[in-house]
Amino acid sequence: xxxxxxxxxxxxxxxxxxxxxxxxxxxxxxxxxxxxxxxxxxxxxxxxxxxxxxxxxxxxxxxxxxxxxxxxxxxxxxxxxxxxxxxxxxxxxxxxxxxxxxxxxxxxxxxxxxxxxxxxxxxxxxxxxxxxxxxxxxxxxxxxxxxxxxxxxxxxxxxxxxxxxxxxxxxxxxxxxxxxxxxxxxxxxxxxxxxxxxxxxxxxxxxxxxxxxxxxxxxxxxxxxxxxxxxxxxxxxxxxxxxxxxxxxxxxxxxxxxxxxxxxxxxxxxxxxxxxxxxxxxxxxxxxxxxxxxxxxxxxxxxxxxxxxxxxxxxxxxxxxxxxxxxxxxxxxxxxxxxxxxxxxxxxxxxxxxxxxxxxxxxxxxxxxxxxxxxxxxxxxxxxxxxxxxxxxxxxxxxxxxxxxxxxxxxxxxxxxxxxxxxxxxxxxxxxxxxxxxxxxxxxxxxxxxxxxxxxxxxxxxxxxxxxxxxxxxxxxxxxxxxxxxxxxxxxxxxxxxxxxxxxxxxxxx
Numbered sequence: 001x002x003x004x005x006x007x008x009x010x011x012x013x014x015x016x017x018x019x020x021x022x023x024x025x026x027x028x029x030x031x032x033x034x035x036x037x038x039x040x041x042x043x044x045x046x047x048x049x050x051x052x053x054x055x056x057x058x059x060x061x062x063x064x065x066x067x068x069x070x071x072x073x074x075x076x077x078x079x080x081x082x083x084x085x086x087x088x089x090x091x092x093x094x095x096x097x098x099x100x101x102x103x104x105x106x107x108x109x110x111x112x113x114x115x116x117x118x119x120x121x122x123x124x125x126x127x128x129x130x131x132x133x134x135x136x137x138x139x140x141x142x143x144x145x146x147x148x149x150x151x152x153x154x155x156x157x158x159x160x161x162x163x164x165x166x167x168x169x170x171x172x173x174x175x176x177x178x179x180x181x182x183x184x185x186x187x188x189x190x191x192x193x194x195x196x197x198x199x200x201x202x203x204x205x206x207x208x209x210x211x212x213x214x215x216x217x218x219x220x221x222x223x224x225x226x227x228x229x230x231x232x233x234x235x236x237x238x239x240x241x242x243x244x245x246x247x248x249x250x251x252x253x254x255x256x257x258x259x260x261x262x263x264x265x266x267x268x269x270x271x272x273x274x275x276x277x278x279x280x281x282x283x284x285x286x287x288x289x290x291x292x293x294x295x296x297x298x299x300x301x302x303x304x305x306x307x308x309x310x311x312x313x314x315x316x317x318x319x320x321x322x323x324x325x326x327x328x329x330x331x332x333x334x335x336x337x338x339x340x341x342x343x344x345x346x347x348x349x350x351x352x353x354x355x356x357x358x359x360x361x362x363x364x365x366x367x368x369x370x371x372x373x374x375x376x377x378x379x380x381x382x383x384x385x386x387x388x389x390x391x392x393x394x395x396x397x398x399x400x401x402x403x404x405x406x407x408x409x410x411x412x413x414x415x416x417x418x419x420x421x422x423x424x425x426x427x428x429x430x431x432x433x434x435x436x437x438x439x440x441x442x443x444x445x446x447x448x449x450x451x452x453x454x455x456x457x458x459x460x461x462x463x464x465x466x467x468x469x470x471x472x473x474x475x476x477x478x479x480x481x482x483x484x485x486x487x488x489x490x491x492x493x494x495x496x497x498x499x500x501x502x503x504x505x506x507x508x509x510x
Contacts, residue, residue: 025068070298075431086457124416157441222263222273343382347381
């Protein structure tokens, strides 16, 4: 039932010794940069333009980078999340839009704006690649410091281990919130099984501050419930006994599964959030820490995003229609889920008329400040662009590319994405060095952020600041530095490496 952590580390280390297969890189590059784009273009009477030609470069860039991640000798969760989003939402989808000259929303821009939008997207991608390359040069130095017993701040942070007592306290807190908030929810338990549209309409009846508070309370139930379930599944168990922890796990696990089925189901919660939960639960299985299983699972995820994701909004509306299967090209050009590139175009026109807003950068980190105290608080970028375009519906994306562009133009795009690339590479490198330590933030928080990153990149930032803050803060509160987390209420002092507790059906080691 148990397998020592040093065994996993040695096994992964043997995988890391292998070099990237040239044949695998070539195969993935052909599929991602030739086959899939070719299938999209061959079904259209292409509207030839300079923007379309440059978009082919974006597709080649994102597809090539994704191919490198999929064939890398190490598992890179953060890089995978970034390049998957960039490839589908800002690579393939804009390729179909530009070729067909068809977009999901009515607002249309000029050819010059479309060209500028492609350039802004590629500028961000290049800056991200540069940041990644700069951070990769530090990896050998950081690894040497860690080996010498002088790990950096990020490594100490991600080495924090889930503490059993704190985790049980979170479980109790999640159940308490559930009793209080579900009882106070209009419609109570049944509201979670209606539709997102119905819940949104109920919230729209409240004033702005009340609606914000209701949304925050809803996330204050959903995110702790998720972390309680994930922590309970992955908390490490010391070999000295800890029967109390195993008993608590068996008692609480069915209750937490039921709670998450209520507050984190695809009927009442956004698909990206539900997807983050499911993918985190899957990709924190220790077997997927190895490159080959990770590649297989990642390839399956890409296929699901391309084929099934467009139909996953079935529960969004109260009046549900029959599912109509259409081509991928048609999905890209008419489905509002892929509006990221069109929103970049709209944002460029918006900036041309209204100028840049450097003060808007303060909105996301200060999202908790009420507008009654800060009347000039920046507006949600997606809503601002919807108003500018004359839409009645406001639930639109605002990709990080246009968010940063609206702050200070191309310079802001370069700075933001260079820092994002460097941070992502360092997180992936640290997670790789800590890959043999179960129950750490490296094993749990990194995959969770990597997949929620798709929401972060899609935006808008002000709209996702609340759940993102909870997602990042809660694991810090239920973890302790490694030396402290290794202590247990059991009187036995461990003399063997820490092992990962396995529950049948949860993906632990046999």
